[in-house]
Amino acid sequence: MELNRRNFIKFLVGGVAGIHVTPLPWKLTDDSAIWTQNWPWVPVPPEGAFATESTVCTLCPGGCGIEVRKVDERTVKIEGRTDYPVNPGGPCPVGMGGLQLLCNEDIRFTRPMKRVGPRGSGDFKDITWDEAMEALRGRLAGLREQGRPEALVAIDGSPRGSTQALLLERLLMSMGSSNYTRIPSAEDTFWMAGILMQGNEGPMAFDLENADFILSFGSGLLEGWGAPGRVLNAWGMWRGEQKGKTRIVQVDSRASNTASKADRWVAVKPGTEAALALGLAHVLVTKNLYDRAFVRDHAFGFEPWESSDGKRRAGFKALLLEKYAPSKVSRMTGVPAAEIERLATDFARARAPLALCGKGKGDLNGSLYETMAVLALNALVGGINRRGGVLVHDKLPLDPFAAVEADAIASAGLRKGRLDGAGSATFPFAQSLVNRLPELVLKSRSTPVDTVLVLAANPLYTLPGSGAYRRMFEKVPFIVSFSPYRDETAMMADLILPDHVFLEKLQDVVWPSGLQYPLVGLSRPVIEPLYRTRHAGDVLIGLAKGLGEGVADNFPWENFEEALKERFKGIAEGAPGLTSFDGSTPPWETMASGGDIRADYESLDDLWEKMQSGGLWFRPAHAYGVRNGLFKTPTGRFEFFSTQIELALEEQSQHGGTDEVLARMGVSARGDEACMPHFEEASSGGDPAHYPLILVPYEMINLASGWIPSPPFLFKTIFDNQLLKQDSFVELNPETAAKLNLRQGQRVMVESPAGRIQARVSLFEGAAPGAAYLPLGLGHTAYDEFLKDKGANPNEIIEPARDPLSGLPAWWNTRVRLRRI
Amino acid sequence: MEKGPDHGKHRYGMVIDLDKCTGCGTCAVACAAENNVSVRQDESDKERSISWMQIFKITNGKPYPDTEVSYFPRPCMHCEEDGHGHHTSPCVTVCVATATKLDPNSGIVSQIYTRCIGCRYCQAACPYKARYFNWWDAYFPKGKGLDRYLTPEVSPRMRGVVEKCTFCHHRLMRAKTRAYAEDRREIEEDEYITACTEACPAQAITFGDLNNPKHRVSRLAKSPNAFRLLERLNTKPKVYYLSTKDWVRKLADNYLPDEFKPLS
Amino acid sequence: MENQAHSSDQSTKGGWLFFIAGFIGSLILGWVIFPMALYSSQPQPMNFNHALHMNPDKVDGIEGDTETEKCLFCHQLRDDGTFAGIPRLEKCMECHDDPESPLGSTPEEKDFLTRYVAEEKEIPWLSYYRQPDCVYFPHIAHVKMGKVDCRTCHGDHGKLEDLPAYRANRLTGYSIKIWGERISGLKFNTWDRMKMDDCAECHTKKGHEENNACFVCHK
Structure with a gap:
């Protein structure tokens, strides 16, 4: 009985034999296999109760209705809504992936911060909201004390007419600065063209779904133009149940998706779309295919006329005949003359032809004369306010807020006018020209700009010629970013006041881009803010209150929601609309007979409450065909010849010849031509010999x-x-x-x-x-x-x-x- | 009526109208979001990146300005035959771990990640490149917060396993569960559709039961414009395409000269 | 040679004892120590008396002809057919709505009222029966459509007066209730184990072999 080698082996053999009649090896084998199926670092999504909440996407001006699927408090999926008229179905891929913009701490600012490292280094320090608000309030109060409130500049990318944009502009005005600038988009070009030719401030509304011939001048219908959910859905309809009923022709220099999927692709030299539009107009005139009644009864400047000073004016028709014969246009655009003639004929013979413009998505502005040329083409086929044409609307009746009451400091600041010269003699029709800021800041030794507020914008990335903005931002003393994202511009900022992101944020979606009927969506938060961010609207109101009398008086609201609700007073009291959509009949089908809409709300409170659930107010009604009293131009007619351009030129010609004024405006045409849609050869920087x-x-x-x-x-x-x-x-x-x-x-x-x-x-x-x-x-x-x-x-x-x-x-x-x- | 090789109760299938498809990619994004598909830092490495619904771009090859592009969205085809007349899918026959099966009740080719041993035979066997191998663990770095949007309906994958489109099988389960709550055993046509079908803004995708003559999908699959990818491999895919354009149809298979029969 | 034989004799004598010692040692290791070491043990955050709450005389609303119906009063099926599992505090507060006035006289209830109801804090229950993430288990298909009793899988959990400690497999993270409580792996009751084979066995027995397809239970 001693423990020798032999006995030890026996012990071991006994042990090995024994272990096999225990669960140990078997269980361990099984568990090891299971272990490899459950690595601790593979996430296991928590379960919970499923729910859906509907809201409106604000990732682009299209404003699609979306439904967010939730598991308890977590958002797990974005889906399209079928009870929202803009997009009866899926949204675009960006909206579909939107949750990654909510749940990503590396691209978001999770709390207010101030810069500690050099500009652009992204080196920030956490601060509290009180500190952040006080830092900005102090800066703004200082500007007012120094009597130079105009040194405050805002760069705003919020959608045109949105409440957030109004509040920011209001803050600047109340402070005493007119220097509220916006990121230019196709909406701005549309707005100017609308003012000049129709005298109307309403958004450009394209009755796409009712058109039967769509001629798109470079509009990326399948690249995200307008409200993508709407356009893509219409596309499915055109290729589905309405197969063959609607023809789509794309004018584009590249075989884009739209060009490829269209019925016909007209390949033009880049940037010559306006010439083609005018070439088509020429054919309409020479072949007598235009709407003579519309031109005779509702248009101005087409036929020759005699102006009050007794001069004979040639008019638009003469311009077309002189300069835009198919053979000439063919040389400009590269499109064969025969194709121009064929296209014009097809366009004119369609029941409801519609010409579109807005380059690509329309994120960036287009060319004004080109837009005017396309609008003129629509007018020539009688497409203004016709079913399936370009509809003329008033602005949404959203309350614009009471006029700003400027105190003494503010009045003095406002009298100094705009830095960028928008609205001045040289840029009479522009509302803001952010693109002029860099040269103004960089040319002088002491910058006229002290503080820049950047809201919903990333100019250092999105604006053409972004290098100039970077240099400008390096020179501006103080930059404040409201961005929820760690974007290029925010990296240059001194102070970060992070906004909520969509899905966390209450916002109005004013008239989705290009939609043919008035609609305002309410993007409601579907989730509590994940981080210590604050609604930019609340921050602006809070700032104004902190700036004391004079400024604070213009901000009577407790918070953004109160201000937003006040604006809906105009809707509640205006023309009747609806707050829900059952998805059965699309609005564009019923619009013609929709004059007898009965509002489904009784008061502002009722409307507001209903909007909380449906997130929508719309008015699917339009008085098609009405043209009398429609155009608010000086002549009361659709102006092929813009009398407002003429007037602006005349006013200025006292300070030098008209030609000089035109040169300052960057217009190469001279005389009457400058007042009409025409084609201007693109003047580009580089020398073609070196830059081919x-x-x-x-x-x-x-x-x-x-x-x-x-x-x-x-x-x-x-x-x-x-x-x-x-x-x-x-x-x-x-x-x-x-x-x-x-x-x-x-x-x-x-x-x-x-x-x-x-x-x-x-x-x-x-x-x-x-x-x-x-x-x-x-x-x-x-x-x-x-x-x-x-x-x-x-x-x-x-x-x-x-x-x-x-x-x-x-x-x-x-x-x-x-x-x- | 041509009876499919699967005599099971349901044969879920899909019809994608390429004339309607705009190539926007919403289907692919919806799919990835719905199915907890991992996104890697470099998604441009198409040999390694995972996209159950992959979009392929094709061109007609004609010179400017007659060039045209089109797109093939490609989910898993859920093949019903292996190409040799056997009622199984090409990927299923080669699986050594019984990790993938052709479900007799739904016609869906299943993929069980915890069972997969990562040998990648199925990937090699799939003629449609619809199967993806996880070269890495799903990318959800700690503290980034991306795992907050994961849905519990689909199990996230670990490295070393193969994954693929499941026709959003969990949505079938979701629909059944709801039907049970409402005391029904059968589900209606639109109650179970895949995430891509639902997402497509142009309504190019139709999904339903190919065995049910009332379902739109079974009518569309018999359209003269319908065809399938690599049809002559005899894998009997349950994903059909529609197109009126011959150049698109021609690219769906490898035709010898003069072999392709145009529509018109 | 002699010597060697002798020594061989010496070692053989009682040598079997070493074998037996090894054998028995392994048995103890495998049957006693191993299971103890493999599983962690964690008390639940508070006790819950299932037996008491299953009594219709004590609890308003716990009614029904079968035990299953009683279970479903708290462990609810949601409207969309999904199973809510362990009830949230909200459900408890349907009865225990006032932190100041307990319904019974136990110290546990008082503790519950002050720690959770008053603070409106969810109770961090540890779930005995959670299947791993790769499994999709619809309760409604079994309980409502398949008329399977809760007891079939959960045994007499509803009769317990005290919650047992939650024990998890240190290697796999699975609860001991999934498989491990009866360490032999032998199965005498349907609720002894909840592995894939057990699901399949029941499906087969009930004539639902089609439900053994992979995608019926996996996600």
Whole structure:
């Protein structure tokens, strides 16, 4: 009985034999297998009660209805709503991926912060809301004390007419600064064209679904133009139950999705859309295909007339006949003359033809004369206020708030006028010209701008010629960002007052872009704010109150919600509308007979309560065909010849000849032509000898618009010949590439006089020879690993010229060259 | 009426109208969001990135200005035959772990992640590249907060397993559960549709039971414009496409010269 | 040689004892120590007397002909057919609505009222019967449509006066109720184990073999 080797082995053998009649090895084997199925680092989403809440998406001005699926307090999915008239179904891919913009701490500011590192380093320190508010209040109060409130500038990207935008402008006015500027968009160009030709301030409303021939001048119908949910749904209808009833013709220089999927693609030289529109108008006139009754009874400036000073004026018809014969237009646009004639004939013979404009998505402004030319084309076929045409509406009856009462300091500040010159003699029709700020700040030694407030905007990324804004921001003493996101502009800010993101935020969605009937959506929060952020509207009201008498008096509301509700007073008291949509009959079908709408609410409170559930007020009614008293122009008619342009020129000609004034406005046409839609050859910076290609930035529906970052999900839908690792691709026609000796996938430097960016070459037969196409929406230098340094941002090398007359940036005509690296 | 090889009760299938499809990608995003698909830092590496609903871009190859592009959204085809006449899918026959099966009740090809051993035979066997291997763990870094939007209806995957489109099988379960609550055993046509079907803003996708003649999908699948991808492999996919454009139809298979029969 | 034989004899004598000692040692290790070591033990945040709450005389609303119906009073099926599982505080507060006035006389209830009801704080219950994330288990399909008693899977949990400690497998994280309580793996009652084979066994027995398809229970 001693423990020797032999006995020890027996002990072990006994042990091994014994263990096999215990559960240990078997259970352990099983459990180990299970263990490999449950790695602790693989997330297990918590279960709970499912619920859905409906609201309205605010990621673009389209404002689709969305439904958010929740598990207890967590939001887990965004889906489209069927009880919202804008998009009877799915939203766009950006809205679909929206939760990644809510639940990503690396791209959001989770609390107020102030800058501690150098500008742009992204080195911030946490502060409390009290500290943050006091820092800004102190700065603003200081400006007023120094008697230079006008040194406060705002750059606002909130949707036009939204309550948040109104409050920011109001804060500036109450302070004494007129320097409220907005990020320019197609809406601005539409607004100006509407004022000049129709005398109407309402939004441009396209009766798409009732049209039977849609002629789109570069509008990216499938790239996110207007309200994407609406347009894509209409597209499905045109290719489905209404197959063959509606024809779509796309004028575009590239085989975009819209061009490819349209019934016909008319390939034009980039930037010559206006010439084509006028060429078509010429054919309508010469073939006598235009609506003579409309032109005779409701239009001005078409036929020759004698003006009050006894001069004979030639008019629009003469201009068309003189300059836009198909043979001439063919040379300008590259479209064969026969095709121009055929297209014009088809367009005119359609029952309800509709011409569209707004470049790409319409995130950026278009060309004013081009927009006027397209509007004129619609007018020639009698398409103004006709079913399936361009509808003329008044603004939404949202209460505009009482006029600002400026105290002594504010009045003095306001008298100094606008820095950017919008509304002045040189830019009589512009409301704001953010693109003029950089030169104003950079040219003087002491900047006229002290503090910039940036709301819902990322100018350092989204504006063409973004380098200039970066230089401007380096010089401005104090920058405040309300951005909820760690975007490029916020990285330059001194103070961050983070806003909620959509889904956490109460917002009004004023008239989705391009919609043909009045609609205002209410985007309600569907989740408690995840972080210590604050509604920008509340912050603005709080600031105003903190600035004391004079300013505070203009802000009688406790919070944003109160201000918002006050604006709906106008809706409650205005023309009757509806607060719910059952999804059965689309509004555009019933609009014609909708004159007898009975409001489904009784009072403001009732309306407000109903909007909390449906998130919507709309009025699916329109008096089609009414033209008498419709146009608020000086002549009371649709003006092919804008008397307002004429008047502005006359007023100015006292300080120099009309020609000089026109030159200052950037208009190359002279005389009467400047008052009418016409084509202006793009004046681009680079010398064609050195920069042989035209850079055409293009937009994609599967990348977010404007200042909103793209949800990472979207990168699953980007092809590897659009983005490969850190490189985006410049699309070239194989012929062009062959001339430059470039092959597929090769790395090149895209150089313009303004700078250079790196890209790879993608050969695409659908790219116009002589043009280089780069996508917008990539190339962030901020955010997280999903977005940062992914591709290039063409805005960095765009050298924006000034769009004639409007003064807004002309970003579509930069010349570039490619250098192999 | 041509009877499918599967005589089970339901044969869920899909019809995608390529004339309606605008290539916007909403279906792919909806799919990823619905199914807890991981997003990696570099999604441009298409060999490694995961997209159950993958969109392929095609062009007609004609020179400017006659160029045209179109798109093929490609979910899992849920094949009913392996190409040799057997009632199973090409991926199912090769699975050594019984981790993927052709469900006889629904016609859906299942994929059980906890069962998968990651050998990738199925990936090699799939003619449609519809299967994806998880080279890494799902990317939900701690403290970033991305895991807050995960839905409990679909199990997140670990590295080393294969995943693919399930026709949003959990939505079938959701619909059944709701039906049970309402004392029904059968579900209606629109009660169970996939996330991509629901999301498509152009309503290009139709989903339903191919065995049910009342369902739109079974009518559409018999349209003269309907075709399937790589049809001659005889895998009997349950995803059909519609297109009136011959150049699109021609790209759905590898045709010898003069072999393709145009519509017109 | 002699010597060697002798020594061999020496060691053989009683050598079997070593074998038996090893054998018995392993048995103790495998049957006693291993199960204790494999499972953690965690008390529930507070006690809950199921037996008391299942008594219709004591609790208003706990009615019904079957035990299952009584269970469902608190462990509810939601309107969309999903199962709510362990009730939220909200459900408890349908009766225990006033933190100041207990309905019974137990110290546990007082504790519950002050710690949870007064603070409106959810009770961090530990769930004995949670299936892993890869499993989709619709209670409604079994309880309502399949007429399966709660007892079939959960045993006499509803008769307990005291909540047992929650025990989780240290390796897999699964509750001991999924499989492990009867460490032999033998199954005498339907509720002894809740593994895939157990589900399949029941489906087969009830003639629902089609429900053994992978995607019926997996997600």
